[in-house]
Amino acid sequence: MNKLSEDQLNSYKKDGVVFVKNAISDLWLDKLADGIEESIKHKSLTGKIISGKDNGGFSGDIDLWYKQDVFYDFFLNSPCSEYAEQVLNSQVVRHFYDQTFVKPAGCHLATPWHHDITFWPVDLKKNNICSIWITLDQVTKETSGLEFIKGSHLWDSYWKSYAPGSDALVNKSHKDLPDIDSLRSSHEFFSPEMQPGDALIFNAHIVHGSSSNLSLDKPRRAFTSRWCDDQTVFEDRIKTKPITASHNLKNGDFLSGPLFPQVRPNVIESELSLRNRGPIKLSKSKFLKDRIFKDLAGFFSFKNLINLR
Numbered sequence: 491m492n493k494l495s496e497d498q499l500n501s502y503k504k505d506g507v508v509f510v511k512n513a514i515s516d517l518w519l520d521k522l523a524d525g526i527e528e529s530i531k532h533k534s535l536t537g538k539i540i541s542g543k544d545n546g547g548f549s550g551d552i553d554l555w556y557k558q559d560v561f562y563d564f565f566l567n568s569p570c571s572e573y574a575e576q577v578l579n580s581q582v583v584r585h586f587y588d589q590t591f592v593k594p595a596g597c598h599l600a601t602p603w604h605h606d607i608t609f610w611p612v613d614l615k616k617n618n619i620c621s622i623w624i625t626l627d628q629v630t631k632e633t634s635g636l637e638f639i640k641g642s643h644l645w646d647s648y649w650k651s652y653a654p655g656s657d658a659l660v661n662k663s664h665k666d667l668p669d670i671d672s673l674r675s676s677h678e679f680f681s682p683e684m685q686p687g688d689a690l691i692f693n694a695h696i697v698h699g700s701s702s703n704l705s706l707d708k709p710r711r712a713f714t715s716r717w718c719d720d721q722t723v724f725e726d727r728i729k730t731k732p733i734t735a736s737h738n739l740k741n742g743d744f745l746s747g748p749l750f751p752q753v754r755p756n757v758i759e760s761e762l763s764l765r766n767r768g769p770i771k772l773s774k775s776k777f778l779k780d781r782i783f784k785d786l787a788g789f790f791s792f793k794n795l796i797n798l799r
């Protein structure tokens with residue numbers, strides 16, 4: 491068991507974030523690096539949308555495990571599910587999804603202050619989700635290391651969520667975050683210097699962001715895996731992360747099934763059989779249909795992006 495200390499678990503509870511030195515081995519790091527390189531060359535439809543245009547070379551993708559074996563292997567066999575089990579304080583841990591954030595040297599794109607919970611098709615009150623952000627490169631705040639407002643996971647608000655370079659998932663019914671940078675003296679920030687293989691594990695509600703990559707020679711590659719317990723409830727709201735493969739979940743169901751497989755205390759073979767047969771196919775028509783019915787304006791902004799590429 492990759493055990494977190496009592497102090498680390500207390501930081502997760504109190505601050506909403508915990509730093510884990512050498513969270514994964516060099517072997518996993520090498521595998522992630524290869525996987526990320528491959529994912530940049532062969533972006534999914536959502537990856538193309540997320541990466542956008544004129545974003546200083548920024549590249550991101552989502553649900554990489556659907557088609558790349560290395561990311562499937564990573565969530566099944568890396569220590570991340572063990573970290574998740576401890577911070578979620580749950581015997582049952584499910585893989586929610588994975589995501590990359592790559593800012594090449596000199597990439598001007600910042601990740602705006604945001605919290606993740608409003609991005610996601612889950613009940614805003616019934617979620618126990620953590621993210622594990624792993625850096626593949628040495629980072630400081632200046633080279634786009636992640637920065638957090640300590641304790642902001644306890645703020646009782648739901649904010650508009652901005653992704654780097656895109657406002658496609660901004661739901662106008664949520665509030666604007668206060669201008670964090672002009673109120674720096676009112677908050678306590680956390681942005682550790684990190685080495686390849688170090689991780690930050692954080693709560694779904696914590697406010698975080700990152701600057702552009704000011705390094706002129708080093709890329710900043712990051713990989714996030716996200717994890718939930720068995721009481722997290724599916725709720726498909728407008729402007730939330732699309733689920734691009736077929737599933738049978740209805741609003742009010744617990745997140746489960748082949749797209750959100752249980753990993754701890756054990757895997758459930760019937761949930762893995764879909765992926766074990768080969769890459770999970772994205773359904774472009776389902777993706778576009780979802781967007782049309784859920785959110786007409788959002789559909790047109792996505793469609794324009796797709797057509798432009």
Ligand SMILES: O=C(O)CCC(=O)C(=O)O
Binds near residue numbers: 591636700
């Ligand atoms: O890497 C970044 O800049 C953003 C990461 C992030 O927001 C996340 O993993 O939730």
